[in-house]
Amino acid sequence: MRALLDCAHLHTGGAIQVGLAILENAARTPSHEWHAVLSGRIAEQAPASLDRSFASVVRLPVRNRSWTKYAQIVRHLPALERAIRPDVVFTVFGPAKWRAQAPHLVGFAIPHLLYPETNVHLWRSGARARLARASLALRLRWVRRTLHNADYLVVETETVRRRIDELHGFPASRIFVVRNSYSPLFVDALTRAGSGRKDRPFTVFVPSAYYLHKNLEIVPRVARELTALTRAPFEFLLTLPSGTPEWQAIEADAVRCGVADRVRTLNAVPHRELAQRYRESDAVFLPTLLECSTAVYPESFAAGVPLATSAIDFAKELCVDAAVYFDPLSPADAARALARLMANPELRTQLMENGRRVLRETYPSPERKWEEQLACLVESARRGKV
Numbered sequence: 325m326r327a328l329l330d331c332a333h334l335h336t337g338g339a340i341q342v343g344l345a346i347l348e349n350a351a352r353t354p355s356h357e358w359h360a361v362l363s364g365r366i367a368e369q370a371p372a373s374l375d376r377s378f379a380s381v382v383r384l385p386v387r388n389r390s391w392t393k394y395a396q397i398v399r400h401l402p403a404l405e406r407a408i409r410p411d412v413v414f415t416v417f418g419p420a421k422w423r424a425q426a427p428h429l430v431g432f433a434i435p436h437l438l439y440p441e442t443n444v445h446l447w448r449s450g451a452r453a454r455l456a457r458a459s460l461a462l463r464l465r466w467v468r469r470t471l472h473n474a475d476y477l478v479v480e481t482e483t484v485r486r487r488i489d490e491l492h493g494f495p496a497s498r499i500f501v502v503r504n505s506y507s508p509l510f511v512d513a514l515t516r517a518g519s520g521r522k523d524r525p526f527t528v529f530v531p532s533a534y535y536l537h538k539n540l541e542i543v544p545r546v547a548r549e550l551t552a553l554t555r556a557p558f559e560f561l562l563t564l565p566s567g568t569p570e571w572q573a574i575e576a577d578a579v580r581c582g583v584a585d586r587v588r589t590l591n592a593v594p595h596r597e598l599a600q601r602y603r604e605s606d607a608v609f610l611p612t613l614l615e616c617s618t619a620v621y622p623e624s625f626a627a628g629v630p631l632a633t634s635a636i637d638f639a640k641e642l643c644v645d646a647a648v649y650f651d652p653l654s655p656a657d658a659a660r661a662l663a664r665l666m667a668n669p670e671l672r673t674q675l676m677e678n679g680r681r682v683l684r685e686t687y688p689s690p691e692r693k694w695e696e697q698l699a700c701l702v703e704s705a706r707r708g709k710v
Contacts, residue, residue: 325411325412325702325705326357326359326379326412328360328404328412328414329350329358329414330360330361330413330414330415331343331347331360331363331416332362332384332401333363333416334363334365335365335366340365340366340595341507341509341510341619343366345507345509346414346416346697349698353694353698357379358377358378360381361404362382367384369596370383411705412428413426414701415428415430417433418431418433418473418477421473423473424473427705428476429476429500431477432478432479433480433616433617434616435615436537436614437492438484438488438616471494475498475704475709475710476499476700478499478697480502484617502696503617503687504619504621504693506622508690508691509596510595510599510619510623513597513598513600518600518603525557525559526557526559526606527558527559527604527606527607528559528607528608529561529608529609529629530560530562531563531601531602531608531610538611538613539652540562540564541574542655543562543574543587544577544578545577546611546658547583548583551583558586559586559587560586561589561605563590563591564592565592571589599627602629603627607665608630609632610631610633610634611650612633612634612639612652615639617638617642618642621639624679630648630675631643631646631679632662632665633648634652635649646682648671648675649661
């Protein structure tokens with residue numbers, strides 16, 4: 325099989341982790357001919373050895389504006405496909421901004437299309453909020469159209485598969501399910517990671533890139549509520565670049581809330597360093613409002629770190645009894661969940677044990693996940709264009 329791996333869309337967060345894992349696994353599978361296109365952000369972290377393992381690798385320069393990223397893809401991908409003539413194209417995460425001539429498999433992770441009732445909570449009231457909602461509505465309309473650029477989709481839960489079929493008319497028979505997991509790079513890094521510092525306050529790790537639906541703006545208010553519940557020292561560690569408007573807004577809110585010394589950012593953490601950051605933490609906090617899936621959950625379980633996350637159906641399906649849950653729209657409720665973790669070592673131990681069990685029973689190993697992804701590629705190539 326000759327496959328073109330389209331990683332040109334991957335710019336932040338968990339998408340980069342997934343892309344790096346796929347590239348690493350493909351490099352270890354020489355029985356197929358691999359070609360890849362890498363965004364500037366993923367190219368920064370992809371090893372140079374990839375160029376020796378793949379038949380061809382195109383590394384795009386870093387672009388910060390959405391329209392320039394789109395122009396890169398439209399300019400490079402169709403011409404590259406014509407030159408390579410692959411049996412299958414795999415756009416690791418959509419929406420696919422181009423229509424391939426070969427059978428086109430696209431990863432789906434756009435929860436706004438699946439939980440439209442939640443979108444209203446992403447903004448406060450006012451003119452800017454109305455403009456933002458209108459902008460999101462236009463973008464989602466475009467995404468719905470580009471959904472059918474794909475011949476096949478790959479998703480991470482049966483719930484997502486069912487919702488796409490019911491809400492958007494993409495037949496379930498053309499949707500593959502490959503459950504999420506942690507990457508083999510993360511596993512390797514865990515084996516090298518130390519146990520972390522002992523002389524530190526209770527550390528709450530927030531391992532997320534910035535998206536509105538991640539609800540990271542709640543962190544300063546949660547920290548303020550938590551100071552009223554405990555005298556024990558604690559800190560929130562985010563992973564946002566310090567020079568971005570998003571972090572600066574959170575930092576300013578932390579000052580207003582009187583918790584500037586409790587809310588810090590580590591800047592963007594390279595994937596190779598992520599495991600160590602988990603190991604140095606006492607809890608993981610993810611107040612997300614929307615997900616199709618997230619690597620944060622299995623990574624927390626694999627690293628043995630207690631998890632606090634949103635009391636929403638997607639989280640409960642993926643975490644079962646391996647997390648403490650809270651209302652993600654209530655800073656007070658989130659603070660109570662974290663206070664329980666801080667005050668109760670037995671609860672933390674139980675969550676760690678539950679996490680190992682859920683990881684074993686619910687999530688495939690990285691090796692098994694790659695086998696399933698590869699099977700999707702082979703099957704898409706076999707079925708052909710729709």
